[in-house]
Amino acid sequence: MAQTLTARVWREQPQRYRMIANRCTRSGDIYFPPRLVTPGNLNAEFEEIQLSGKGKVLTYTVIRVAPTPYSDLAPYALAVIETVEGARLTAQVSDIPVEQVKIGMEVEFEFRRLFEDNEASVIYYGYKAVPV
Amino acid sequence: MRDVAVIGIGMTKFGELWEASYRNLFVEAARAAMLDAGVDRLDSMYIGCMSGGLFVGQEHTGSLMADYLGVAPIPATRVESACASGGAAIRSAYLEVASGMSEIVLAGGVEKMTDVDGGMATYALATAADAEYEGFHGATFPGLYAMIAHAHMAKYGTTSEMLASVAVKNHDNGSLNPYAQFPAKITIDAVLNSTMVADPLHILDCSPVTDGAAAVILAPVELAKQLGVPAIVIRGIGMATDTIALHGRKEITHLNAVEVATQKALAMANLTIGDIDFCEVHDCFTIAELCVLEAMGVYAPGKAGPATLAGETRRDGKFPVNSSGGLKSKGHPVGATGVAQVIELVKQLRGTAENDRQLKNVKRGLAQNMGGTGGSSVVTILEA
Numbered sequence: 118m119a120q121t122l123t124a125r126v127w128r129e130q131p132q133r134y135r136m137i138a139n140r141c142t143r144s145g146d147i148y149f150p151p152r153l154v155t156p157g158n159l160n161a162e163f164e165e166i167q168l169s170g171k172g173k174v175l176t177y178t179v180i181r182v183a184p185t186p187y188s189d190l191a192p193y194a195l196a197v198i199e200t201v202e203g204a205r206l207t208a209q210v211s212d213i214p215v216e217q218v219k220i221g222m223e224v225e226f227e228f229r230r231l232f233e234d235n236e237a238s239v240i241y242y243g244y245k246a247v248p249v
Numbered sequence: 250m251r252d253v254a255v256i257g258i259g260m261t262k263f264g265e266l267w268e269a270s271y272r273n274l275f276v277e278a279a280r281a282a283m284l285d286a287g288v289d290r291l292d293s294m295y296i297g298c299m300s301g302g303l304f305v306g307q308e309h310t311g312s313l314m315a316d317y318l319g320v321a322p323i324p325a326t327r328v329e330s331a332c333a334s335g336g337a338a339i340r341s342a343y344l345e346v347a348s349g350m351s352e353i354v355l356a357g358g359v360e361k362m363t364d365v366d367g368g369m370a371t372y373a374l375a376t377a378a379d380a381e382y383e384g385f386h387g388a389t390f391p392g393l394y395a396m397i398a399h400a401h402m403a404k405y406g407t408t409s410e411m412l413a414s415v416a417v418k419n420h421d422n423g424s425l426n427p428y429a430q431f432p433a434k435i436t437i438d439a440v441l442n443s444t445m446v447a448d449p450l451h452i453l454d455c456s457p458v459t460d461g462a463a464a465v466i467l468a469p470v471e472l473a474k475q476l477g478v479p480a481i482v483i484r485g486i487g488m489a490t491d492t493i494a495l496h497g498r499k500e501i502t503h504l505n506a507v508e509v510a511t512q513k514a515l516a517m518a519n520l521t522i523g524d525i526d527f528c529e530v531h532d533c534f535t536i537a538e539l540c541v542l543e544a545m546g547v548y549a550p551g552k553a554g555p556a557t558l559a560g561e562t563r564r565d566g567k568f569p570v571n572s573s574g575g576l577k578s579k580g581h582p583v584g585a586t587g588v589a590q591v592i593e594l595v596k597q598l599r600g601t602a603e604n605d606r607q608l609k610n611v612k613r614g615l616a617q618n619m620g621g622t623g624g625s626s627v628v629t630i631l632e633a
Contacts, residue, residue: 129381150382176403176501178395179448180387184375185368187387195392197496205496207383220403231386243386 172200254480257286257466263580278462292351297334297358298584303373331377335587336618336627357464358585395447405551413440423574430580459580463588487513504623507544529590531619587618
């Protein structure tokens, strides 16, 4: 993520800071992050929704060899989580020993510091899941 | 569209090749392929490369490689579909020859991965996932496949021993391949006792970081006859895509792009999967080989693990998989992998596989190349 300019950061803030998704008014399908079109419908109409922040773990891993921005944090748990609204996303599971993360576990999302880009002096924030 | 054959093959040894540069890797493989085919000119070329930009700080690969191979001013294009870049390059070259636009087209692939450190290599590879919604949150490629593995274990009862048996089999094959990066034979215990990278995947469940290049020459079948070289015919080629993010899939253990690409290639060849004698598949991680065999219809969902543990996919089994050693043992220079898979098919179909690797009575082979966590896949069917 080195030398990322600020526009790339604030562009994603509604999703990362407030978990803003959108819902196709015809199919009811929920998209996170929000989309401009849906499969097969270039004229889809959407309404903005905010995810409740509650969900469960569909699958998980423990990252023990981390990419550069996260090298100081390993080992950390990472999971695919389905929210109660039916949206799916990838997030770290925090505030619990990594060995205790399990499929089916109920979690909720919190606003957290994710990582720091020392070169650009930018701190990145977003959501992490924590046990309910 | 006219029939197209592979008339020449060439590759570098795969490994940590400190002496070899990005450009020289490609030129070594391309030169070998041209000499093998007996051609002294190319009409066009396509070069699969995932990330010259992040690994060596070099884009504009088409110009660079045409220049250093000494074939400028022919058209040359870099093709990118993450780890399926090589397969996608072959597809582009196939279309150019089949359409009648060109006669002799090179499809190559190259990746120079060891000029950056491990953290940067992990980061560069992770850009094949959703950079903003997976990579941003700390996902790595072993981590994403590890999540597929946990889901597969929970759903079908797949075990770590079954995963390990994929690596053991592929290293056994790779021990006979003079081009392999890690030709050492390994045991199930060695896999299970190796360092955990992303639970439940150990380091010996993972393909390595590799430098290497591979190239094939495609031409109309009639030209192969004129040149007097063996024509291994491309009977079918299919490509498909899926969601960029693993979390976007309805079924996390199902690789839909692999299923669709396989069906497209089989339909084009007017064959079924039962007509295929052997295959090379994209075993970037042990779990990937199992999910690919299930998506291709070789095994029902959940059955590839027990079958692999029982030895069905060994060289002497009923359906040999990855006789080259696969990505696991041969190595995985990401852009070159799809081309190297096709080279193994050509060697087996010509009857020239090195050492005791040659399979008996094989007529048709299939190569399955995959990008990301299955966000793209290319399947190629060759016939002797």
